[in-house]
Amino acid sequence: MAEPVLSVRDLVVEIPTRHGLLKPVDGVSYDIAPGEILGVVGESGAGKSMTGNAVIGLLDRPARIGAGEIYLNGTRIDNLSLHALRKYRGKQIGMVFQDPLTSLNPLLPIGDQLTETIQEHLGVSNAEAHKRAVAALDEVGIPAAKERIGSYPHEFSGGMRQRVVIALALCAEPSLVIADEPTTALDVSVQAQIIALLKRLCRERGMAVMLVTHDMGVIAETADRVAVMYAGKLAELGPVRDVIGSPRHPYTDGLMGSTPLASKGKDRLHQIPGNMPRLGQLPTGCAFHPRCPYTQPACKEDPGPRLKTCDGRAACWFPLDAPQAAKGVI
């Protein structure tokens, strides 16, 4: 495998509060290779967006990186000063947020926003920046890019706006793009367009993409590998076909079972009992053990299972084997 574009090692994000230190991300490690799409799934509060924000250095205070290392193309970036980080943000890491209306400045034409970014990062002339902006809009499939470059964000539909945001994220030709729920606010048919666009650009440019979403279907169709997060930790990490087809972590299995699926007919949906624990009240050992149907005494003991200490794919002392997992879906 080629040298990974992004390499995250034992990342811990912590938030100091009056009631002690909370860890919304706790010991997460993964790599993304050039041209690879890594899907990050999990439910709200699992820490998936926090992981993305930590990589690009957008953690809101008081959240901070407590431990771990982040390498981008071999350079360590988690300990850079804000000033030094500016060279990476936008230039080497592009970011696409969920809501395209709030990630564009409503008072500036989209052309100005694009040329500003291009000039900041590439240091080219006005005319050249304008030319590149038109090319970038063209590439993401905005019809009549030359005429529309002077339009304001409100003049575009949701799907077109998200295309502009993608053009903005890609105009400095970053090697890594973090897409945080890029299609959640969009309709199914527009979602299909945006996903196809991301896949094409990723393939053509050899970009690494970190795709954060809660939609298993989007992950199945888009990602090469998938990381399943639960309560700030990686529950399972592996090729998308294996993880979705035959999950080995009981949480992944439960998540698959609770997704309504065509092939399952009208049976009741599988329910994972209980709720995701609050960060301040994480159980000892494996965070999933109070809800897990296969819990054994060892699951309650600290330290809990980690990918490293288990088989590398599922952070579980007793991963499901193939026949057990076959009870699930697909």
Added chain:
Amino acid sequence: MAVIVSVKNLTRVFDVSKPWLNRVLERLPKRTLTAVSDVSFDIEENTVYALVGESGSGKSTIGKMIVGLLPPSDGTVEIEGVNLATETNVEVIDRVRSDIQMIFQDPYASLNPRWKVGDIIEEPAVANGDETEGLAEKLLEQVGLSISDVRKFPHEFSGGQRQRICVARALASEPNLIVCDEPTSALDVSVQAQVLNLMSDLKDQFGLTYLFISHDLTVIQHMADRIGVLYLGRLVEEAAPGDLFETPQHPYTQMLLEAAPRMDGFGREVEPPEGEIPDPINPPTGCAFHPRCPLAIERCAKERPQLERKGNTRVACFRAGEEAL
């Protein structure tokens, strides 16, 4: 089976013109937006009728007109044979109204943060003048929460629990029909599974009828007994889930199903659909879908296709079931 809701030629037009003085000074014409256009369907008792469509397809507007939150511009809604818009007998109106309840999308916005959960749940029964002693406790147990929760406030609950409170409130007046507008869109999959299971159980237990509004095809397929597909305020296809998902007839339904991501679609390369939903203020002539339709012929641009029965399906397309030219 008895028909509980009968919707005929339902139309809703919104006035989206500029204010009066601007219109006079700037010589602008009046502008209208047709959110729902000539929609007819029946819902049978103790079934789940689902409306599916993308944003702007008018599915929520139809839901609001059925519960009476919006008056229709044209057409009628009959619930248990009564048209609430024209009925004058107060007793009949009260009886039918208490048979309808609604569950909204956002459980954070649809519960009053200053009210205790018990009061929230009892409110529909209080409004009817019914006995409320022990009602909230009984309903909380039925939706899987604990009796002691009556004294708590909504902020003490998670999103899934709040949606359960909304379901409990909807049940308080012992309705027959519950209109659910995207009831699980704000919830995580595992929580969504809990709420959907609860809704199925309650349906069997109380003999409820649901009008289920959603944009999520997998949820619709799981819940519905009959599905209506909406495009730009028009009903383009209506079928049972088996028929709709196996052999979709309308090109829009086919496009929608093709575009929806699949859990088993590893590395699937979808030819993404062309274009977007047109502006509802200036909808295309004829069939609203014809500018994006691979099967469109001249006639589609001139004439609006009516819903026609084809086997067990109703479809509004001149070329339904045909291959591309």
